[in-house]
Amino acid sequence: MQQVLALLGSPRKLGNSELIAKEISRHIPESHRLLLIRLPQMEIRPCRACYTCLFDTCPQQDDFLGILEALIESDALILVAPTYLLSANASVKKLVDRGLSFYPYFEQLWGKPAVAVAVAGIPGMEGFTKLCLESAVRLMGGQLKASEVVYGALPGEVFMNHENRQVAKTLARALFGPSPDLQEIPWRCPACGGDTFRFLSPDQVRCMTCSSPGKAQISEGRISFAVHPPEDHFFLTLEGARRHLDWLRGMKQRFLQKKKELKAICLDYRKEGKWLQGRMNEENRRVTGAESIKEDSP
Ligand SMILES: Cc1cc2nc3c(=O)[nH]c(=O)nc-3n(C[C@H](O)[C@H](O)[C@H](O)COP(=O)(O)O)c2cc1C
Known part of the structure; x- marks a missing residue:
């Protein structure tokens, strides 16, 4: 069953x-x-x-x-x-x-x-x-x-x-x-069947379901999409998904290699702004009458 x-x-x-x-x-x-x-x-x-x-x-x-x-x-x-x-x-x-x-x-x-x-x-x-x-x-x-x-x-x-x-x-x-049959309906993404596209230019599109780029074309008043998924698209095949997992795992190594450089970029922004915290506090009621968020203590 x-x-x-x-x-x-x-x-x-x-x-x-x-x-x-x-x-x-x-x-x-x-x-x-x-x-x-x-x-x-x-x-x-x-x-x-x-x-x-x-x-x-x-x-x-x-x-x-x-x-x-x-x-x-x-x-x-x-x-x-x-x-x-x-x-x-x-x-x-x-x-x-x-x-x-x-x-x-x-x-x-x-x-x-x-x-x-x-x-x-x-x-x-x-x-x-x-x-x-x-x-x-x-x-x-x-x-x-x-x-x-x-x-x-x-x-x-x-x-x-x-x-x-x-x-x-x-x-x-x-x-x-x-x-x-994904090819059957021309106004859907031929790679995944999705029907939501983002227009990157008047004729360039990207399928919002599988992220494949392609072209919108109009013939005899009807729209269709010619989409070209990248070869190892990680959404479309198990092999692609496996490769994506390897790529993701490789991020750890890349992070360790660039750690110093990345840290320097991030630390430059450390002191800006005042953080508000989500802790509820009776004394802090302001606009809505609800308990509002309060400023983080230094
Ligand atoms: C907080 C909230 C936001 C909602 N927003 C929308 C909306 O943006 N568009 C819409 O058509 N219906 C909206 N609805 C209506 C629900 O989608 C609708 O009542 C649906 O039948 C709820 O399904 P359920 O009975 O499985 O919970 C909203 C409902 C709630 C409670």
Whole structure:
């Protein structure tokens, strides 16, 4: 029996994200067990940029490694998150920020099938939530089979629109189905299937999902993208990801070589400005009436 992991970026119990994930699960044709993780409930501490995870396990004692284990042990992933202020709920980014820890496990994670759903309350106001989720899947080594945006604000509202049940069904079938033909849709990135591009000039673009550079071209009023991923692109092949891990590990050596020079640059900025601290302090109430941050003591 397959194991499907649903990572939910919503704090709401029985909210739209949870319902969508469960509706997808109901329609997955393959026999499977559904495991769910509500990311905002998990303790995922900020990455400390120590790079220990590239050589050993992350030293932070929180829920991250448990989530990573669940991901490794699962056969497929459903990632669903609500839009918060035009982006995915921050719990998704908190997970992804710890993502250097994924690299040493890419042999187990690579190519895991995944579908992603961005939920937004206001039609058209999903911002870059879908992009965030697609990137998250890629950064976890997953193979994105399909992704969608659905609208609904109140808990459950997403299924007041019957079409969204159909969306869930389509995603369910896609999860263990064949890989999408990336060349089929000309207005998507032919390297990764992404549909968000940054224009670097009137015709030069970069895919915001896989970072491949390319050209936008218009023929007979239709736009298409000719993208040329770098040869050892670390998002597109496991071999590229392995090479990127080696490159990242090599940073330690490069740092040691240039340590003196780097230190001199940094220390030049040591004394500027006054730091404010996030410590809450009753005496310090100012504008909002809330306990405000205070100045760092020298
Ligand atoms: C703090 C906050 C910010 C939100 N920002 C947006 C937004 O920028 N665009 C949007 O369309 N919906 C926004 N919403 C609405 C949610 O995306 C919507 O209610 C969604 O259905 C919540 O999914 P859930 O039930 O899975 O939590 C916001 C909701 C909250 C609580």
